[in-house]
Amino acid sequence: MENEEIRKPVEIKEKDQLVFPGQFIGVIEQFLPGQNTYVEEANIYSTQFGMAHLDRRGLRVKVFPKRKAQLVPTVGDVAVGEIVHASNQMTSIAITSVNGKECVPSYTCLMHISRISRKYLESMDEAVRTGDIVRVKIIDAKTLPLQAESTGINFGVVYAECSQCGGKLKKIGTNKLKCTSCESTENRKMSIHYGSPMALA
């Protein structure tokens, strides 16, 4: 967009107008600045890409941000999320990214204990715990909630905190972690990317 376009006030009296961040919307003598706007030298600008809207009485202008098209995960996608619940058989994951792209709003994804590791697991605790960040593969996306697995070296826990003190857990073996604060040890089904900041996206 040309700078001149951005400096020209948008005509929002009749209907909502598409605006860009930094776009001049009007002056405070015309209306009050509302949500997602800011004022500089009595001029009102938008902070967002979205639709500028004048309220019914024509007093206040606000901008409704336009959201990016929502990601729809499919089978084979790589997802990262937080374990929000872990029972004996099933974990529930709040997915925050899919194939490296931020996922807003988050999807809920289920992972059965038999899908966590190729090895037989006695209990969920030895593989994942609530609060862990996991890297998983989507295996069923036909219906919600999505289903995932974490078998294979690339998948599994990528970040975990100590269940005793909340300290950072450091990898000391294939499935073993040690707390950097209280030195207690815990097991997880870890990804080879455990601890790498890159694995969190």
Ligand SMILES: [Zn+2]
């Ligand atoms: Zn600890």
